[in-house]
Amino acid sequence: MKQARxxxxxxxxxxxxxxxxxxxxxxxxxxxxxxxxxxxxxxAEARAYTPAPLPADTLAQIAELERxxxxxxxxxxxxxxxxxxxxxxxxxxxPGSESWAQAQVAIAVLEGHRGDLMIALxxxxxxxxxxSSAGEAIAGVEEARDGxxxxxxxxxxxxxxxxxxxxx
Numbered sequence: 001m002k003q004a005r006x007x008x009x010x011x012x013x014x015x016x017x018x019x020x021x022x023x024x025x026x027x028x029x030x031x032x033x034x035x036x037x038x039x040x041x042x043x044a045e046a047r048a049y050t051p052a053p054l055p056a057d058t059l060a061q062i063a064e065l066e067r068x069x070x071x072x073x074x075x076x077x078x079x080x081x082x083x084x085x086x087x088x089x090x091x092x093x094x095p096g097s098e099s100w101a102q103a104q105v106a107i108a109v110l111e112g113h114r115g116d117l118m119i120a121l122x123x124x125x126x127x128x129x130x131x132s133s134a135g136e137a138i139a140g141v142e143e144a145r146d147g148x149x150x151x152x153x154x155x156x157x158x159x160x161x162x163x164x165x166x167x168x
Contacts, residue, residue, distance in 0.1 A: 049135075051135055051136050051137040051138070052134075052135065052136045052137065053136070053137055054131065054136055054137055054140055054141070055136075058127060058131065058136075058141075059140065061123075061127060062124065062127065062140060062141060062144050065120045065123050065124050065127075065144070065148075066120075066144050066147070066148070068116065068119075068120045069116075069117050069120035069121065069148045069151065070151075071116075072113050072114075072116035072117040072120065073113070073117055073151045073155070075113045075116075076110055076113035076114060076117070076155055076158075079106070079109050079110055079113065080110065080158060082106055083103070083106035083107055083109065083110050083162055084162065086099070086102045086103040086105075086106040087103045087106070087107065087162045087165040087166050088165065089102075089103065090102065090103035090165070090166045091165055091166065092168075093166075093168075094168060095168060100166060103162075103165075103166045104166065107159060107162050107163060107166070110155070110158070110159055110162070111159060113155070114152070114155045114156070114159065117148065117151060117152055117155065118152065120148060121145065121148045121149060121152060124141060124144055124145045124148060125145065127141055128141045128142065128145055
C-alpha cells in the first residue's frame, strides 16, 4: 500500500513538471519599436462653440413666465402693507386670538403670491435645463431666472420677518 502511495506521488510530480515550459518561449514585455513615441501629437485647433439662438416659442414662454412672476410679485407688494399692519397688531398676542388669526391669514395671502412666483421660477428652471441640454444659448433664460430668483429672496425675507413678529 505504501508503494502505491509513493508511485502516485512520483507520477503526480512527473505530470506537474511536464506543465512547465522554458522561459525563452514567452514573448518579451519590453517596449517594441512600433510602441515608441514618434512625431508630434499637437492637438487640433479648438474652435469656440457658438450656441444656437433661442427659438421664438421659447422666447415667448420666457416672456410669459416673467409677466406671470411680476404679476405675482406686484400682488405680493400690494398685500404686504396689510400683512405688516396685522402682524404688528398681533405682536405679543396668543395663538388663536382674533388678531393672531388675521395676521396668519394675511401672511398666507402673501405666501400664495410667493407660490405663484415659485411656479413661474420652476417653469423657467425647466426651460433652462431643456435649453442647455439642447446646446442653445442660455443667457436669456438665465437672466430671467436670476431676476425672478431675486424677487423670491425678497419675498422670503418679508414672510420670515412677519412670521417672526407673530410668534409668541
